Amino acid sequence: MNFTKYNDSTTSINGNIINYKIEGNQLQIIIKGKEKVIGFYYFKTEKEMKELSQQLKLGMKIELSGTLKNPTGPSNPYQFNYMTYLKSRKINWIMEIDTLSIKSKKINVFYQIKNKTLNYIESFHEGSNIKLFLFGITDIQGEEMMSTYRDLGVSHLMAVSGSHIAIIVDIILFFLPKKKKTTVVFCVSILFFFAFLVDFTPSVLRAIVMFFLIEIKKIMHWKYNSLELLIVTFFIFLIWNPYYWYHLGFLYSFLVSFSLIYFRQDNKVSYIRKLYHCSLISFLVSMPITINYFYSINVLTPIFNIIYIPYVSFLVFPLSIIILIIPFAEPFFHLAIVLLEWFSNLLNSIPSKISFGYLDMISLLFLIALIIGILYYKKRILILLLVLFLIIHHYHFYLFPTTELISFDVGQGDATLLIQRDTVVLIDTGGKIEFKQEDWKKRNTISITDSILIPYLKARGIHSLSALILTHGDQDHAGEALNLIGRFPIKKIYFNLGDSNELELLIQHKATKENISWNHLTDLTLKVGSIHFYSINQKQYTNENNNSLVLYTKLQERHILLMGDASTEVEKRILEEYSTLPVDILKIGHHGSKTSTSDLFLDFVKPNFGIISVGLKNTYGHPSKEVLEKLYKRNINVLMTSRQGMIRFIFYQEKKYKIAFGAANALAFT
Secondary structure: OOOOOOOOOOOEEEEEEEEEEEEOOEEEEEEEOOOEEEEEEEOOOHHHHHHHHHHOOOOOEEEEEEEEEOOOOOOOOOOOOHHHHHHHOOEEEEEEEEEEEEEEOOOOHHHHHHHHHHHHHHOOOOHHHHHHHHHOOOOHHHHHHHHHHHHHOOHHHOOOOHHHHHHHHHHHHHHOOOOOHHHHHHHHHHHHHHHHHOOOOHHHHHHHHHHHHHHHHHHHOOOOOHHHHHHHHHHHHHHHOHHHHHOHHHHHHHHHHHHHHHOOOOOOOOHHHHHHHHHHHHHHHHHHHHHHHHOEEEOOHHHHHHHHHHHHHHHHHHHHHHHHHOHHHHHHHHHHHHHHHHHHHHHHOOOOEEEOOOOOHHHHHHHHHHHHHHHHHOOHHHHHHHHHHHHHHHOHHHHOOOEEEEEOOOOOOOOEEEEEOOEEEEEOOOOOOOOOOOHHHOOOOOOHHHHHHHHHHHHOOOOOEOEEEOOOOOHHHHOOHHHHEOOEOEOEEEEOOOOOOHHHHHHHHHHHHOOOEEEEOOOOEEEEOOEEEEEOOOOOOOOOOOOOOOEEEEEOOEEEEEOOOOOHHHHHHHHHHOOOOOOOEEEOHHHHOOOOOOHHHHHHHOOOEEEEOOOOOOOOOOOOHHHHHHHHHOOOEEEEHHHHOOEEEEEOHHHOEEEEEOOOOOOOOO
């Protein structure tokens, strides 16, 4: 575990800046005092932002004052685990910064070189690509291409890894005598400085430590082989920081290196054959991690790597170094990047990606055993068994059906997933309420679609949504539909009655553009696959909340009522129209606002469970104390996403059920 020298009563920290990023009105900064701390500061004026961006330099001593808090884990399964990510970087605390002040502008020589190097690179037109291929630094503008590289299975070439170290060593040994101890010392010094430039990423450190140990082995005449040295290095890393186990680069680096050493080929084979052999081994051994992190694999990745590895290793990466020395060579680097991106987009249009759900422990171990067996025994029957396993796992969700109600934790919003056999219906998407702000304050934030909805759907092995139902056009209920459409297959979209607002019109336009049919839900009943809905709010109001679809359905003998943002006025009308309405699970209206959930309504529906989808410490004061008191008074089991995280009901026959909360059973890599 990581030990810490600070506590939550610490209000001031002095340290040196080791990394920082300014985006919009936010400063994200990492300083090293007694230990590393990450802090977030929000600029009050554009002038302050510009002044501080000019003053801050890596290595500078700074004082931060504010509140320390522990990083928290995800509240939904398969969501990015920010806590383990920070732990893998030996960061135990997040500081909400109130004030910051520069204590000393004196910077040591190493940080001076780093600052000048990064500033020099940024002066190039292709600066972002130089940083990507030389240091593995991805900026916002390059995220789209990085997504393409990941889809092709070649993004490892853009991450700083052992291949970078091998090229640097080859360049040094080309100019210096190979067998001299001074050459080894010089190599190690240069490599560690390079590691400093890339913030000591595990894959680079692994390659440097291995190079160092192999050279020591030659000098000391050790009898240990490379595989044994790699195993020793692996355990040294885990002893130094156990949270490296959650670091994707660490896992890929050691697993692939181990496999390439263990299953290496005779050196007499041709370069292309050897390259394909290495690419195929890397593809196979990394498959379990790739599936459990990206939920898909590209079956053509081994072939793509035959093209990409020499192109990047012998052209792009060397050019990224050369243009730092010979700046007028930048047009050649630019041409190499243009060709790479054009070719990547072309290859990405080939339908060679296959989606897979998350591998549970038994499936994971079985897949690992199959891959080891294939590499060790090279039997065709094992290859056929692997293909059969992957086919079954690809259709696992549909071959082993379940019946579920899932309320995602989307903060102050609403998103509910209903599953019955092969029918999957998403009711509302959540959405962040955005307030108008000045351009300089704007920054890119990861969407609920990218961080919660799509990872969960893919991890479960769901290939498409049978329907998307939007209860009404408020941002916190329908805002993410714009991100979801075109990113995940949707068969049909349903809207509430009444005139469409601006957001709904945008959603309808995008749905039409993506050839997704949509309708207003005008009928009392709606059948989506095996799920039957009753739309019990058929009257139109002038208030958007009251126009919410109120949906009544039954899953495995459990009656479910979803209230949207409907108020007591709608509840009163429902009481007038229905003589009985049995409810087992009630999705509380309007996030527990006092405008909904009347005493009369609760006495009428008599639910066993009340689910409130609400954001932690939201500015609206939801849920209201009055609503909670009403629920507790009637012994209704209250479940809130702000407390429990994601709420998942799994229904069985004879009214049996299980409930899971939060990110239970989710293994998160970083």
